Amino acid sequence: KMQCRDDEIFRRISLRAQQIIQDLDPQGLAILAWAFATIGRQDDDLLAAIAEESRKKLESFGCQNISNLLWANATLGVRSDALHGDLLRESLRRLDEFTTQELAIVNWALTKVAFTVGDDWKTAFRARVMRLKEYAPSELSMIAWALATRGDYDPDLMAYVARRSMELMRNFTGQNLATIIWAIATVSYKDDPCIDEFLRMALGAIINRANEFQPLNIALISWGLAKLSFKADAAFEALCESAISQIDNFAPQNLVQVLWACGTCGHRQDSFLKAAARVAKRSISDFSSQHQSNFLWACARLGFKEDIELLRVVGDACVRKMHEGTPQHLSNIAWAASQLGSQHFQSCLRAVVQETSRRISEFDPPSVMMLSDSLFEANYGRGSEEPLLGVLRSHVMRMGSELYRIFTDGLPRRRGLAAPSEITEYQRRLRGIGLTTFGYEHTQSLFDELRL
Numbered sequence: 001k002m003q004c005r006d007d008e009i010f011r012r013i014s015l016r017a018q019q020i021i022q023d024l025d026p027q028g029l030a031i032l033a034w035a036f037a038t039i040g041r042q043d044d045d046l047l048a049a050i051a052e053e054s055r056k057k058l059e060s061f062g063c064q065n066i067s068n069l070l071w072a073n074a075t076l077g078v079r080s081d082a083l084h085g086d087l088l089r090e091s092l093r094r095l096d097e098f099t100t101q102e103l104a105i106v107n108w109a110l111t112k113v114a115f116t117v118g119d120d121w122k123t124a125f126r127a128r129v130m131r132l133k134e135y136a137p138s139e140l141s142m143i144a145w146a147l148a149t150r151g152d153y154d155p156d157l158m159a160y161v162a163r164r165s166m167e168l169m170r171n172f173t174g175q176n177l178a179t180i181i182w183a184i185a186t187v188s189y190k191d192d193p194c195i196d197e198f199l200r201m202a203l204g205a206i207i208n209r210a211n212e213f214q215p216l217n218i219a220l221i222s223w224g225l226a227k228l229s230f231k232a233d234a235a236f237e238a239l240c241e242s243a244i245s246q247i248d249n250f251a252p253q254n255l256v257q258v259l260w261a262c263g264t265c266g267h268r269q270d271s272f273l274k275a276a277a278r279v280a281k282r283s284i285s286d287f288s289s290q291h292q293s294n295f296l297w298a299c300a301r302l303g304f305k306e307d308i309e310l311l312r313v314v315g316d317a318c319v320r321k322m323h324e325g326t327p328q329h330l331s332n333i334a335w336a337a338s339q340l341g342s343q344h345f346q347s348c349l350r351a352v353v354q355e356t357s358r359r360i361s362e363f364d365p366p367s368v369m370m371l372s373d374s375l376f377e378a379n380y381g382r383g384s385e386e387p388l389l390g391v392l393r394s395h396v397m398r399m400g401s402e403l404y405r406i407f408t409d410g411l412p413r414r415r416g417l418a419a420p421s422e423i424t425e426y427q428r429r430l431r432g433i434g435l436t437t438f439g440y441e442h443t444q445s446l447f448d449e450l451r452l
Contacts, residue, residue, distance in 0.1 A: 010036070014046045021049045029054050030065040033072035042076055051083040058086055066091055067102040067109075074109035084115045092121055095128050103128060104139035111146035122152065130160050137172045140165050141179035148183035158189050162198035169201055174209070174217035177202060178224075185224035199228070203235050210238035211245070218243050219254035226261035236265060240272035247275040255279060256291045256298075263298030273302065277310045284313055289321040293329035296336035305340045315348040322351045327367040330356060334374035342378035349380050357391040365399060365433055372396050399433055406430060 017024070017032055024032065033050050036043055054061070054069060061069075066087055073080065091098070091106050098106065107125055110117050117125075129143060144161050147154060165172070165180055181202060189195045206221060213221070218239050225232045243250070243258055250258075259276055262268065280287070280295060287295065296314055305311065318325075318333055325333070334352050337345035356363065356371060363371070372392060375381065406429050412422035 010039075010041055010043075014043050018046060018049045021053045024053065026054070026057050026061040026065045029057070030061075030068040030072070034068045037072035037075040040076070042078075044078070047073065047076070047078050048080070051080045055083055055086050058090055061090065063091075063094060063098045063102045067098070067105040070109035071105050074112035077113070079113040079115060081115070084110065084113065088115070088117060088121060092124055095124050098128070100132050100135050100139050103132075104135075104142040107146050108142040111149050126154065126157050129157065133164070135164050135168070137165070137168050137176040140168070141176045141183075144180045144183035148186040151187065153187055155189060155192055158184065158187070159192055159194035162192075162194045166198055166201050169205055172205065174213035174221075177205060178213070178217040178220035181224035182220040185227035188227070199225075199230055203232055206232075206235045207238045210235075210242040213239075213242055215243070215246060215250045215254045219250075219257040222261035223257045226264040229265075232265075233267060236262065236267040237269065240267075240269045244272055244275045247279055250279065252283065252287045252291045256287070256294045259298040260294045263301035266301070268302045268304070270304075273299075273304050274307070277304075277307050281310055281313050284317040287317060287321075289318070289324035289329050290326075292318045292321065293325060293332045293336075296340070297332045300336035300339035303339075308344060311340055311344040315345045318348050319351040322355045325355070327356075327359075327363040327371075331367045331370040331374065334371050334378065338374045338378035342380065345378075349375065349378060353380070353392065360391060360395055363395075368392070368395060368399075402429070402433055406433075 014036075021029075029050050033047065036046065050069070051073075070084070070087055073084075087106075088110060095103075103125070107117075110121075140161050144158065147158060147161075161180065162184075181199070184195060184199075210218070222236065222239050225235065239258070240262070247255075255276055258272075262272070284292075292314055296318070299305070299311075315337070322330070330352050334349060337349055337352075342349065352371070353375070360368075375392075406426065410426055410429055412418040412426045
């Protein structure tokens with residue numbers, strides 16, 4: 001509680017606690033684990049001893065002891081299936097005795113360590129949550145976070161969280177607000193009156209209090225609003241202004257999240273873009289391949305191409321981490337280069353083609369086609385021999401040949417004459433190619449072959 005972090009003191013406490021572990025009551029076991037977690041001290045031997053002894057004394061545990069012990073393990077990232085299974089069963093048996101805080105912590109902690117809770121817990125927890133009325137903002141954000149992290153789509157429960165949140169909006173911190181908006185967006189709750197009303201109310205809080213938000217809060221809120229396609233120009237303006245004032249404190253991931261959100265919503269604020277560019281040029285070596293890809297994509301979406309030094313710095317950094325990129329990242333980089341000016345990205349585009357040729361089997365058809373289109377728009381390889389580009393083109397042409405066969409020999413007879421099996425096979429072959437478009441460069445040659 002006093003934030004003492006003296007290694008020697010805690011080493012001795014750990015050794016002594018393990019010697020007398022059988023003499024500790026449930027509260028002592030839970031508080032001991034809580035203390036080590038609070039200062040972030042990992043002690044696997046001590047936690048294992050606490051887990052073993054706790055299982056023997058579980059019937060004597062109070063609800064607060066259970067929630068404290070689970071919180072401590074989750075905070076330290078420790079999962080003990082035997083202990084967690086026993087604590088889950090005990091929590092389920094005594095669910096009606098838990099306070100809102102204990103209830104939220106238990107569910108959050110089990111989710112944090114990815115412990116499978118099962119349908120019985122989800123059903124009972126949901127019912128208990130919706131019977132209670134008095135929640136703190138942190139408890140509501142924990143409930144929403146757990147729901148989204150597990151990927152559970154429960155409109156009624158999320159709507160209930162939204163209603164309770166609106167009652168407490170004045171007391172919400174930036175973290176509370178960011179967590180709930182992130183959760184709503186992660187599981188894509190849309191077109192629900194309660195959710196829409198919550199978001200509209202949240203906009204007022206964002207606009208008025210954005211200058212209080214930390215970088216992570218700004219990133220999650222902007223990402224969530226963009227993911228939900230929620231029109232929020234004034235909120236984005238406030239978030240970007242707040243971001244500028246603390247731009248040097250942004251981690252690469254958070255900076256890119258804000259930029260991605262602006263690109264997705266089409267919100268261009270030059271002062272923010274210039275500040276983000278300054279940070280990116282200085283810290284580009286800390287960007288992952290995904291960060292680089294999303295950064296360039298957002299710049300292209302917003303038409304931010306005035307800073308030539310930025311484009312070249314990011315393009316060169318992409319070359320160095322090209323091997324880390326997924327097919328989607330490589331396609332995004334090529335598309336962004338075609339929009340921002342391919343003359344700034346020649347070495348980057350060569351690296352994209354080289355990496356694609358090496359890993360062509362990893363690319364799904366839409367990624368191949370997007371990449372092919374982007375290289376075509378960038379005029380890459382036009383009028384010159386590019387052997388590696390031939391690998392990509394031959395892959396595309398094989399898909400084109402299959403389309404040709406489908407639209408000729410594989411075309412079913414007209415409706416009424418075709419057997420169901422003909423139509424089924426035709427549809428199967430089209431789905432097998434996996435394309436929605438065939439691409440700019442090769443469409444005309446396909447049309448020529450089909451005499452269209």
